Amino acid sequence: MSTKKVISGNYTASYASMLCRAEVVPAYPITPQTTIVEKIAEFVASGQMKAQYINVESEHSAMAACISAALTGVRTFTATSAHGLVLMHEMLHWAAGARTPVIMANINRALAPPWNVWADHTDSMSQRDTGWIQIYCSSNQEVLDTLILCYKVCEQPDIMLPAMVNLDAFILSHTSEVVDVPDQKEVDDFLPQFNPEIKLDVDEPLSFGTLAFPSSWYMEWRYKIQHAHDLAAKRLVEEAKAFEKHFGRPWGGLIEEYRSKDAEIILVTMSTIASTTKDVVDSLRDQGRDVGLVRIKSFRPFPTKDLREALGHAKVVGVADRSHTFGNEGPLFTEVKGALYNHDRRPPLVGFTVGIGGRDVLGSTIEGLYDHLEKVADGEAYKEVRWIDLIGDEEEVV
């Protein structure tokens, strides 16, 4: 029997780690992640959760401890945000290279300077190439379900990849919603204990991560990580079906299509901006405007095939990025363009950099994007990348 709880995105992540029976939790505080690890400390102290809680001295060490614990054969969980995540950078590469299914919640927050603790995807986008699966959530329920699903998929012997489950700072991390929290038995039935065949074991001693030369095996190891991502893309969808059957709730696929199948004008975005966009789509549809939304949930593995199918028919596609690759454009925009380039149907694409450092992305902001896209659809000249809602004149600033 599940229970309905009104909890924040952060507490949802804490509950998920307990329900998934994470056995080792190295923890380090950072706003706005802190309440996740505080809640876990409370669970452990009360005896509800049987985990080894390590008060590490940094996020870098948190990830190092997760990796070594996972290689010893146990389930691990940690959570971080912004500076904590980028401090982990070296170890993020290590986690994927060592093929450890470490699962982590990351609260998407801006990087300093200037200090800013609000929603921004720069922290996780700059970890794109570390080999981690990256999922972006737009509701607290999705946080819980994604964490369970990630353990299920990542621990499979042919996957063995780490996964980062992303929540927007405050907008999700500190907002309470009704969450359907399954009971322990339900989760146990879906997610068996992690017992990898290959681990640090005194009865079968192996060396992990020894020197590999250019001529042999290093490149093959890297190829296998790509292969595991390809498998994970399929496995996430398959296991989501099993999840739905088990918990009675859909998780869906790597992308979510919202009134976009018959839309001429589609906005692609992620996370909580997508939730706002759904409302805007509904009201614009009521006005008879031909708009839809495609939400990318899985940024890694990147859903190239799904996007081609979902966007090929559009007259124009906009991509709203909550981060920016300096010297170029929004990273999501680059990736979506890349996905469509070799497709036979290639609509014009416009990139919007929005909501940086937690600047509000209001319904009116999104409506403005659709207004702009409609003009592009009508053949008006357009700028490929726009920064939205800058204070002052955009042209002056840019």
Next chain:
Amino acid sequence: MAGKKLPLPEEELMDPGHVGCLGCGGCHAMRYTLKATGPRTIISIPACCWAVMPGVYPNTCFNIPHINTAFEVTAASISGIRAALDARGIEDITVLGWAGDGGTADIGIQALSGMVERGTKAMYIMYDNEAYMNTGIQRSSSTPIGAWTTTTQVGKVRDYKRAPKKNMVEIMVAHGIPYTATANIAWPKDLIAKVKKAMAVDGPSFIHIFAPCPTGWRYPPDRTLEIARMATHAKIFPLYEVENGVYTVKKFKKEASISEYMMMQGRFRHLTQEEIGSISESVVRWYDKLLKFELMTQEE
């Protein structure tokens, strides 16, 4: 000594075939340590000479489970291993972190400090070759005063290492660590006894092993043990242990000359007798202080 067999454990957990240099002191250090720990040991090794020495994939010279980890995270890595074993109720395994002086006294000191402060049951060994050897003899904070390295070059405007060696054992004592000691590959029985003591500690332990490096110290490989022995006899590397704050210093009748020790190694050859004289004074000062610590703490 010729022909006399040392009464050491027979078991070899490090097979022949490592790829360290001829005469590598770090190699002896590992071999003796594993003889002490036995096979129920998990070892974590960061970037250092020993990251390469076990061999090239898929080979390994170890007969114990072993992971490579990043340069600065040895102590965090063994914290994770210990936590994982605790999670599964496994108690009879020694968790060993094995790092160089750079990986310990420099880049890894934060993680080490964290682990010791938390009281994690794990053994941390720093094998000290007094520089970053894996990357080709660069200065570390454990490089002794006066030494040439490739980043403390001796040129027209002389610039050997001016700062004294960082004392890791004292830093561990300041953490209130239950057991810490120095050991030297020239005294394997003592080394093994110390590792065994460390294993028995219900908490963190730290051993600093003196491990001469012919390649980096610029001496012929067959003099490794001789140099190791001289370092202790000359009191440059005193052998002592600190158990719950109580110091015990190993005393030797035999003495060796600091100047002779230094002149055997290319890395010190540029020093004048005057400079060696002032280094000698600081060696004696520290040794006298150690004896006072011993007296003071044993009385308490």
